[in-house]
Amino acid sequence: xxxxxxxxxxxxxxxxxxxxxxxxxxxxxxxxxxxxxxxxxxxxxxxxxxxxxxxxxxxxxxxxxxxxxxxxxxxxxxxxxxxxxxxxxxxxxxxxxxxxxxxxxxxxxxxxxxxxxxxxxxxxxxxxxxxxxxxxxxxxxxxxxxxxxxxxxxxxxxxxxxxxxxxxxxxxxxxxxxxxxxxxxxxxxxxxxxxxxxxxxxxxxxxxxxxxxxxxxxxxxxxxxxxxxxxxxxxxxxxxxxxxxxxxxxxxxxxxxxxxxxxxxxxxxxxx
Numbered sequence: 001x002x003x004x005x006x007x008x009x010x011x012x013x014x015x016x017x018x019x020x021x022x023x024x025x026x027x028x029x030x031x032x033x034x035x036x037x038x039x040x041x042x043x044x045x046x047x048x049x050x051x052x053x054x055x056x057x058x059x060x061x062x063x064x065x066x067x068x069x070x071x072x073x074x075x076x077x078x079x080x081x082x083x084x085x086x087x088x089x090x091x092x093x094x095x096x097x098x099x100x101x102x103x104x105x106x107x108x109x110x111x112x113x114x115x116x117x118x119x120x121x122x123x124x125x126x127x128x129x130x131x132x133x134x135x136x137x138x139x140x141x142x143x144x145x146x147x148x149x150x151x152x153x154x155x156x157x158x159x160x161x162x163x164x165x166x167x168x169x170x171x172x173x174x175x176x177x178x179x180x181x182x183x184x185x186x187x188x189x190x191x192x193x194x195x196x197x198x199x200x201x202x203x204x205x206x207x208x209x210x211x212x213x214x215x216x217x218x219x220x221x222x223x224x225x226x227x228x229x230x231x232x233x234x235x236x237x238x239x240x241x242x243x244x245x246x247x248x249x250x251x252x253x254x255x256x257x258x259x260x261x262x263x264x265x266x267x268x269x270x271x272x
Contacts, residue, residue, distance in 0.1 A: 001058045006077025007070070012058030013051035013078060017043025021084050022267070024050050025075065027093030028187045029179045031057025034092070038252050041260035045268065046088070051078055055183030064186025068194060072101035079109055088267055090114035092252065093224060094191045097121065104208045112267055113209065116216040117249050119228040120235055121194035122202040126227035136188050147174045156220050156248040166253065206235035213239040214266040218247030218254070
């Protein structure tokens with residue numbers, strides 16, 4: 001993967017297809033690979049930019065702590081290095097926080113915004129389920145057991161038995177692209193830091209997101225429960241909600257066709 005210098009680190013990225021730019025921002029522990037099942041469908045219409053967040057994949061892995069503003073600055077630096085003046089942005093989970101921060105601080109860079117499996121921050125959110133919290137915070141033990149527990153809680157309960165090949169893909173990715181424990185924890189804590197926002201700060205941030213926003217969630221997300229999508233839409237001035245049925249936290253991997261369809265329906269209406 002090529003890299004660019006951004007915010008004093010190296011960011012590894014890829015560009016797929018041609019057309020209006022669409023930037024995809026992955027969540028905790030994942031690099032640009034996370035999007036591989038939806039990139040082909042999106043790249044028929046857009047120049048799709050995927051990249052590895054700091055701490056993951058081919059990007060630099062500096063010691064923590066990490067913050068959401070810092071990760072947004074990494075992303076801004078990537079866009080500037082690629083000379084992209086404006087782009088659609090799709091952030092998933094932790095990447096949803098980064099996408100919000102990017103859109104709040106540099107709205108000139110963001111055309112349309114897609115927020116997947118994320119929250120608006122602050123304390124007034126539907127909390128992570130205990131089983132998912134345990135996966136994120138209890139990292140000791142056998143590495144393979146950690147990988148399997150994380151994958152299990154991130155998927156719809158019926159998915160592993162129906163799609164063992166995809167589960168094996170996820171396991172293989174985790175084994176061959178490990179995020180060092182300290183950097184994994186730094187990403188987790190960057191997301192956790194968003195809970196410190198006051199209600200007034202949340203309201204101000206959401207009001208600043210004046211661009212059209214699509215909020216996407218799986219109906220059985222145990223990492224970021226789907227009720228958070230309703231809370232987001234209620235606070236955003238120009239948002240719509242779409243729930244992908246029988247799907248967990250990793251809906252771009254579990255239901256790639258439905259994800260691509262939802263994204264294209266939202267983004268291509270801007271061109272008609």
